[in-house]
Amino acid sequence: MQYDYRKIEPKWQKIWDEKNPFEAKQDYTLPKYYTLVEFPYPSGQGLHVGHPRPYTALDIVSRKKRMQGFNVLFPMGWDAFGLPTENYAIKNKIHPKIVTERNVARFKSQLKALGLSFDWNREINTTDPSYYKWTQWIFLQLFKKGLAYKKEMAVNFCTSCKVVLANEEVVNGVCERCSSAVIRKVKSQWMLKITEYADRLISDLDGLDYIERVKTQQINWIGKSHGAEIDFNTTTGDKLRVYTTRCDTLFGATYMVIAPEHANVEKWKSLIKNYDEVEAYRFEASKKSDFERTELVKNKTGVRLDGVNAINPATGKEIPIFISDYVLAGYGTGAIMAVPAHDERDFDFAKKFGLPIVEVVAGGNVEEEAYTDVAEGKLVNSGFLNGLEVADAKRAMIKFLEERGIGEEKINFKLRDWVFSRQRYWGEPIPLVECEKCGWVPVPEEELPLELPEVDSYEPTETGESPLSLMTDWVNCNCPKCGGRAKRETDTMPQWAGSSWYFLRYCDPHNDKELASKEALQYWMPVDWYNGGMEHTTLHLLYSRFWSKFLYDIDILDKKEPYAKRTSHGMILGENGEKMSKSRGNVVNPDDIIRDYGADTMRLYEMFIGDFEQSAPWNTQSIKGCKRFLDRVMNLVDIVKGEGITPELEKPMHKLIKKVSADIDSMRFNTAIAAMMGTLNTIYDVGHLTKCELITFAKLLSPFAPHVAEEINELLGEKNLISIAKWPEYDESKTIDDTVELPVQINGKVRSTVMAPKDADKDAILGIAKADEKIKAAIEGKTIIKEIVVPGKIINIVVK
RNA sequence: GCGGGUGUGGCGGAAUUGGCAGACGCGCUGGACUUAGGAUCCAGUGGGCUUCCCGUGCAGGUUCAACUCCUGUCACCCGCACCA
Numbered sequence: 001m002q003y004d005y006r007k008i009e010p011k012w013q014k015i016w017d018e019k020n021p022f023e024a025k026q027d028y029t030l031p032k033y034y035t036l037v038e039f040p041y042p043s044g045q046g047l048h049v050g051h052p053r054p055y056t057a058l059d060i061v062s063r064k065k066r067m068q069g070f071n072v073l074f075p076m077g078w079d080a081f082g083l084p085t086e087n088y089a090i091k092n093k094i095h096p097k098i099v100t101e102r103n104v105a106r107f108k109s110q111l112k113a114l115g116l117s118f119d120w121n122r123e124i125n126t127t128d129p130s131y132y133k134w135t136q137w138i139f140l141q142l143f144k145k146g147l148a149y150k151k152e153m154a155v156n157f158c159t160s161c162k163v164v165l166a167n168e169e170v171v172n173g174v175c176e177r178c179s180s181a182v183i184r185k186v187k188s189q190w191m192l193k194i195t196e197y198a199d200r201l202i203s204d205l206d207g208l209d210y211i212e213r214v215k216t217q218q219i220n221w222i223g224k225s226h227g228a229e230i231d232f233n234t235t236t237g238d239k240l241r242v243y244t245t246r247c248d249t250l251f252g253a254t255y256m257v258i259a260p261e262h263a264n265v266e267k268w269k270s271l272i273k274n275y276d277e278v279e280a281y282r283f284e285a286s287k288k289s290d291f292e293r294t295e296l297v298k299n300k301t302g303v304r305l306d307g308v309n310a311i312n313p314a315t316g317k318e319i320p321i322f323i324s325d326y327v328l329a330g331y332g333t334g335a336i337m338a339v340p341a342h343d344e345r346d347f348d349f350a351k352k353f354g355l356p357i358v359e360v361v362a363g364g365n366v367e368e369e370a371y372t373d374v375a376e377g378k379l380v381n382s383g384f385l386n387g388l389e390v391a392d393a394k395r396a397m398i399k400f401l402e403e404r405g406i407g408e409e410k411i412n413f414k415l416r417d418w419v420f421s422r423q424r425y426w427g428e429p430i431p432l433v434e435c436e437k438c439g440w441v442p443v444p445e446e447e448l449p450l451e452l453p454e455v456d457s458y459e460p461t462e463t464g465e466s467p468l469s470l471m472t473d474w475v476n477c478n479c480p481k482c483g484g485r486a487k488r489e490t491d492t493m494p495q496w497a498g499s500s501w502y503f504l505r506y507c508d509p510h511n512d513k514e515l516a517s518k519e520a521l522q523y524w525m526p527v528d529w530y531n532g533g534m535e536h537t538t539l540h541l542l543y544s545r546f547w548s549k550f551l552y553d554i555d556i557l558d559k560k561e562p563y564a565k566r567t568s569h570g571m572i573l574g575e576n577g578e579k580m581s582k583s584r585g586n587v588v589n590p591d592d593i594i595r596d597y598g599a600d601t602m603r604l605y606e607m608f609i610g611d612f613e614q615s616a617p618w619n620t621q622s623i624k625g626c627k628r629f630l631d632r633v634m635n636l637v638d639i640v641k642g643e644g645i646t647p648e649l650e651k652p653m654h655k656l657i658k659k660v661s662a663d664i665d666s667m668r669f670n671t672a673i674a675a676m677m678g679t680l681n682t683i684y685d686v687g688h689l690t691k692c693e694l695i696t697f698a699k700l701l702s703p704f705a706p707h708v709a710e711e712i713n714e715l716l717g718e719k720n721l722i723s724i725a726k727w728p729e730y731d732e733s734k735t736i737d738d739t740v741e742l743p744v745q746i747n748g749k750v751r752s753t754v755m756a757p758k759d760a761d762k763d764a765i766l767g768i769a770k771a772d773e774k775i776k777a778a779i780e781g782k783t784i785i786k787e788i789v790v791p792g793k794i795i796n797i798v799v800k
Numbered sequence: 801g802c803g804g805g806u807g808u809g810g811c812g813g814a815a816u817u818g819g820c821a822g823a824c825g826c827g828c829u830g831g832a833c834u835u836a837g838g839a840u841c842c843a844g845u846g847g848g849c850u851u852c853c854c855g856u857g858c859a860g861g862u863u864c865a866a867c868u869c870c871u872g873u874c875a876c877c878c879g880c881a882c883c884a
Contacts, residue, residue, distance in 0.1 A: 002840095213804055213805075213878090220802090221879090223880095227884080325882085332884070338884085414883050537879085538879090608813095611813080621811090622827090677825070678824065747865095748863095787864090793819045
């Protein structure tokens with residue numbers, strides 16, 4: 001018999017709505033558990049089958065924790081500011097607010113149909129003024145602490161979205177979202193000083209339970225490097241400062257390179273004999289996008305600054321200075337000392353321009369290639385450093401530099417400050433005004449939220465300014481400080497703003513006095529388990545850690561880190577093994593799956609499909625196995641017999657409780673389900689089970705297939721919801737078999753298996769093995785060389 | 801180039817500290833029940849020259865014993881990419 005999911009799933013969803021069993025309680029004396037999934041961007045397409053995988057996984061964790069007596073916070077909300085909604089609004093001339101409402105309604109009904117145990121009383125929406133009031137408030141605190149500043153700078157500008165992008169949003173030189181060309185454009189932008197937190201963003205990872213690849217990716221992205229800054233005298237009288245991680249190779253610096261954008265080029269204009277040539281090179285370099293620059297990695301170009309030389313402070317020799325775009329203006333000092341013998345890039349450049357290559361670390365063949373090994377090799381041709389190992393030479397050189405006042409130790413980061421301005425409508429307005437007298441002045445906190453005004457058109461202007469800039473009534477205002485004439489900032493915040501603190505709002509979502517009460521934050525934070533996509537490792541995850549640390553510094557939060565544990569799910573691919581996408585035509589719609597198989601089957605299948613952290617292709621055929629399993633579980637109700645314990649099932653049930661409990665904790669949902677399937681097969685082999693055994697089985701199943709579990713529970717006459725029943729416990733002694741089956745090997749090959757008592761000693765086990773007919777035959781007439789007995793595992797007899 | 805990951809039946813995938821490779825499921829084969837089977841149930845299912853042998857990307861090594869450890873190598877995926 002098949003169970004009628006079309007009837008029972010809506011039935012239990014309605015009951016859960018009415019009885020509200022998944023509400024996080026206000027009682028702060030209870031042990032808490034905070035499970036978090038990344039809140040979705042409510043797009044027009046609705047949910048796809050990728051969404052439910054992480055949601056179901058943490059729903060399982062949350063449901064189990066709840067049954068184990070924890071006060072669980074498992075919330076959901078909407079990250080609803082963003083470009084697709086705005087673009088849809090522009091095209092269809094509908095207010096983005098309306099579009100958002102529609103999309104949210106669709107998403108919410110789809111999520112509800114999955115039976116996820118979210119506490120919907122805590123639903124939040126980043127576009128809600130009562131929410132973004134606090135996003136703006138946090139921005140103002142950053143501004144007041146000097147961590148938000150406006151800067152005229154070359155930014156990544158998407159030619160299609162007409163919007164500035166953060167470095168993290170530019171992928172292979174094109175816009176992450178629309179794949180259009182990204183050009184460099186000089187604009188005045190609000191920036192957040194995330195670089196001030198670079199060190200802590202690395203070091204505080206230490207105690208956290210993040211999967212390793214997230215940690216390493218963040219560390220690499222922040223890119224901390226230890227080195228030194230060194231001043232080189234030049235024939236111009238100016239000094240030229242470089243950054244290097246290899247100050248030990250200073251004696252091998254045979255030329256210098258500065259970035260095309262370096263300020264000294266202009267300064268030395270009158271001294272540079274070939275300025276026309278230099279100027280032409282700079283112009284060419286400025287036209288290149290980042291993408292083109294990286295295309296040219298192998299082919300180094302550059303121009304020597306004729307008439308200007310530098311002096312190597314170690315050798316005292318005059319060396320030439322070049323400009324080249326292989327040196328980046330934005331990293332270090334925008335200038336380098338080139339040591340072609342020990343740096344591949346310098347080597348390529350030196351070969352091309354015929355510059356001298358001087359070996360200063362022995363061990364390689366510097367005529368053929370750069371020798372970059374730092375672990376092995378002694379210094380040569382290096383005066384007072386000769387004979388030292390690289391590490392010692394570095395120390396000696398730093399001492400040398402510092403004593404003479406020509407350089408010092410220096411740490412650098414790859415991480416750049418966060419470009420925080422967007423010239424779009426559908427985002428949080430930046431709550432600042434520019435006064436002719438006072439400069440940038442914050443909107444008073446009591447005036448927050450600064451709401452988005454109504455505009456006629458949401459389209460960005462031709463100049464790339466936000467549509468808000470056309471709202472003169474809104475833009476022109478009085479300075480909150482002096483009352484004089486002032487103009488509002490018309491840029492809005494990036495989409496990442498709202499998601500940088502949303503996990504805090506869930507703790508106390510209706511508070512209109514603070515972003516969340518101190519008690520709520522102290523109780524709920526940190527998030528105990530946060531699961532989300534790998535694509536957010538260097539964006540959302542880094543940004544939200546940064547904001548959390550800032551809020552810790554200003555005493556809002558008492559935890560330095562927002563997330564105690566971070567895991568990441570694998571993608572669900574199309575049936576052809578490729579990434580699911582509209583253009584590939586391999587998208588599976590979850591609505592169809594729920595209609596044809598039910599939500600419980602869908603949940604179970606998405607967890608059974610494979611290792612949670614690994615990608616796996618969707619297969620509609622395979623779903624049937626999960627449906628069949630649930631049908632067979634429902635049918636157990638018909639073979640319930642008696643009370644108490646069925647002897648043949650006692651040990652399998654204890655083992656199952658142990659296995660499912662452990663597997664949920666370690667995210668091995670697929671093997672937990674496999675174990676339940678195996679036990680179900682055992683139950684059918686036995687032919688009957690007792691009522692309490694079925695209830696135990698239903699409890700174990702309930703996090704995975706909650707509707708089926710509730711239905712069985714009710715059919716057995718139980719009055720209370722199984723979703724909040726007590727999680728079963730197991731007796732360790734009842735998970736161990738009295739007799740075990742042992743494989744017997746001869747020379748490492750299995751020849752037979754024997755049964756032995758679990759606590760039999762070595763000799764007894766060997767006796768049993770040798771009594772076996774097959775083993776007897778195999779060792780007949782041979783000499784036994786060695787006998788290995790691993791109790792509970794294996795017997796191996798080596799014969800000759 | 802650097803960093804991380806993955807290679808196991810026809811398919812998705814299992815396999816605590818090295819200890820019966822292929823759990824569980826899909827698919828497939830045969831049977832039962834049936835007007836019917838794309839429902840359900842039962843049996844079988846890595847390959848082969850089937851008393852035995854071969855099999856976890858490939859080639860070696862350590863071990864009584866290797867998917868698991870070591871050395872080398874190939875393929876694919878993801879991230880970063882001139883960061884001095």
